[in-house]
Amino acid sequence: MVSPFRIDKSPIEARLSSLLSWRHGVCLVLGCLASMAVAWGQSRVNPAVPSALATLVIWLPFILKGFALNLVISFLAMALATLLGIGLGLIQISLHAVVRAPARFITHLFRNSPWLVILFVVMLIIPVEIRVPTGGKIPIPDWIKATLAFTLPVMGNISEIVRGAVLSIPTGQWESAEGLAFTRSQTLRWIILPQCVRRIIPPWMNWYALLTLSTPIASIFSIHEAVANAQGAMEAAGARPEFLFPFYLFLLCLFFAYIYPIAVWTRNLERKYPVGS
């Protein structure tokens, strides 16, 4: 079937999207490494103290351990946001206005609030520990709270993506299902939602990338993720100003190397399944 909703890209846009490829990613990473080498070359003023780059190598495992926490937070927050977001999105298209209104409110509240503000509120609202009726106490680590905080805005956005995807399915699909005696929920489950999956995946991956890139905000609450650990490492090694450039450049490369392939993959999926296909 010819897709009536396909938006043709302008030549400039098409050229820009073809610019985004693996080769350029590799070039950028190499560029980063080259500038680090320059930094290393310039920092050998005193052979008695280890160079900035040598310090970085010493602290590398510590920073990578922090990065593992970034990944764990991003996975958990994304999983939770997906579950809650799909639920919220489906409530948003409920036939009952009374049910629809709160879902719409929650969606827009979290979509349109700064992530940092949400993070502060969640960190302050959730207690340090929960008392269990049997007498014990379960502590809630800060990184769990931060995960919950990152979940909320992504949940709001996924909710809106789901709502939009459902509404983008032609009404003829609903009608023919209704004519075949499908109920509304059967139609959603067997006919509408399976067709939405394709449309949801590219924006969903986009939000995963944004979420992962935002996890360093958690360093404000000294959660031991990559950025906080890198700052800790610089502190411990004597807080020399020449650390700043190689350390932050390394963090940039680290996140870039993880996210860039996802961005390329998303772009390919968007090209493969344009809206309306």
Place this chain on the structure above:
Amino acid sequence: MDPESNSVGCPWSAEQPIVSLRDVHKSFGTFDVLKGISFDVRKGEVICIIGPSGSGKSTLIRCINALTPIQRGSITVEGQEVNDPKLDKLSLRRKVGIVFQQYNLFPHKTTLENVMMAPLKVLREPKEEVERRARALIAKVRLTGKEDVYPGQLSGGQQQRVAIARSLAMRPNVMLFDEVTAALDPETIKEVLATIKELATEGMTCILVTHEMGFAREVADHVYFTDGGVIVEHGSASQFFTNASDPRTRQFLSQIL
């Protein structure tokens, strides 16, 4: 026919009209689309509804299986009242199948899956039996070999025949056809009309909205001409096309034939 598909407490025998409309009124906002439509369809009859565009033909046909609710009047299908807030839609729609102008096949499912879906998911019938029936229906609409093909790879006429098979898979007693050939190429219209004609000769009760006058003349038992939300004229096919009495009908026919 199994007894549960007829609603309880509605005595209906095959001698009575299978579909009966009485004084049906429907408006969208302030616009009155149907202004008191009444007619009866007997089991096995083929009814064609013709008329200028905007005369409410499609609305009329969609009211019969409750896709469009009506404001006033009565529609019964095998004795079951359609204009009823407590309508058992499942029971009604098992009895009445509908095929649309735009086919509306499920694009993420193959031909076979499209045909099997409603009996499997809605009626929860056993898979082997549904698949056997679906394959037979696909053969009936002459699409053997296309079972595992997705709708996007089929021509309009082929898609429309899959849509007919999909509707027949629910084993309806009445079939509604809403301008099913209006979106098709002239060459593929024939294939679809042949399929409908075959159904009609097998005794399926068919209600069609159509612009195919030749087909209406050939297949229809009764022809109804609607204009401005009312039935202007009706008669047997031969009588209607040769001796139309109402000036509006004559004008319409002179434009089309």
